[in-house]
Amino acid sequence: MSAAITPEEAARHSAKMAKIKAARDRMMATKTGEKGLIIVHTGPGKGKSSSGFGMIMRCIGHDMPCAVVQFIKGTWDTGERRILTRHFADLCQFHMMGEGFTWETQDRERDLAAAAAGWAKARDLIRDDRNRMVLLDEINIAFRLGLLDPIEVLEFLAEEKPAMTHVVLTGRNAPDALIEAADLVTEMGAVKHPFRDGVKAQPGVEF
Template sequence: MVEKAQLSEAELDARHAEKMRKKKAARDKIMATKTIEKGLLIVHTGKGKGKSTAGFGMVFRSLGHGHKVAVVQFVKGRIDTGERLALQRFDDLVTIKRMGEGFTWETQDRQRDIAAAREAWDAAKELILSREHNLVLCDELNIVLRYDYIPIDEVVSFLRDEKPEDVHVIVTGRNAKDELVEIADLVTDMTQIKHPFRSGVKPQEGIEF
């Protein structure tokens, strides 16, 4: 086999072109079998940073195509996040529900947290069933499910059996329940490698919120 170092630039270019031609042919063959179009249930979970960020990224992507979107914030309702401030500029296409009252360690009131979670979930269901939005982001829903503020069976039953087939739903937050992962179409687990918080760096505007 001829070593790459012995080939001319023209020969390397030709070899690369042939390799890419074969790769494209294989890719086109695979893509031809993908014919289903449906509303997806998407879950972003894990200990790493970027779960809500990924969800909002899809929100902005959908907006770029002129689709209507909705966001229900189950926990961060009291925080003026950069995502929400940016989305307010698209008020003709975006519905935002600030339902959360902060992280559970801030309220220190379980019944209050349960009531807030229920109100947010009812709002999310209404937005999903309305079919007025191409995509609905349930930001930090996994957190209220982790603390059993809403029965997981109720959420799974609704998303599996009642969600309109043409509506995309994104659920974010750590510790996604196995039952939710099981019915989801797309699940991403964010893995933490390094985080500045561990080195004494506080959450900063534009990065953390």
């Protein structure tokens, strides 16, 4: 059981918090700009796509039109696909352009064609300034596999992305050029994962 806080301790705490709040308010007063961000979620840990879809749900909560293009997991029946297509199709366009992982298709020409089609769809969605956010899910894997050219993507974003559109790019091994160009980069670390202990991917956790 914790000891009771004395009036002197309570007063010191209040004074300390007041100083912190004043400093925070001064800092926030300088943060007045807004812009469409290039956001990267990468790293070996779990949660990259999950974080991207969390941002999509935030957009929906604010009645902001948005879109998703999935570059790799096109054959998966995921929970995020179900909820977005069944309940929020009026606010979020959802396009599954991948045909699964490359070891499943075993056909590089098909993989290249699927990635090209996904990027063509992504360009159309990004150009449409009604979409406030476009999630390019697992596009970093397409870069790593040589299915898409990250420089081409970055040039498009620099030249044609509307000023207030956010673009989120997920997947491990994000190329250095993308990390350098991005406004916000988060690297998910891998500390523990049940897959290493023989536990398969499960609904509600992985998909």
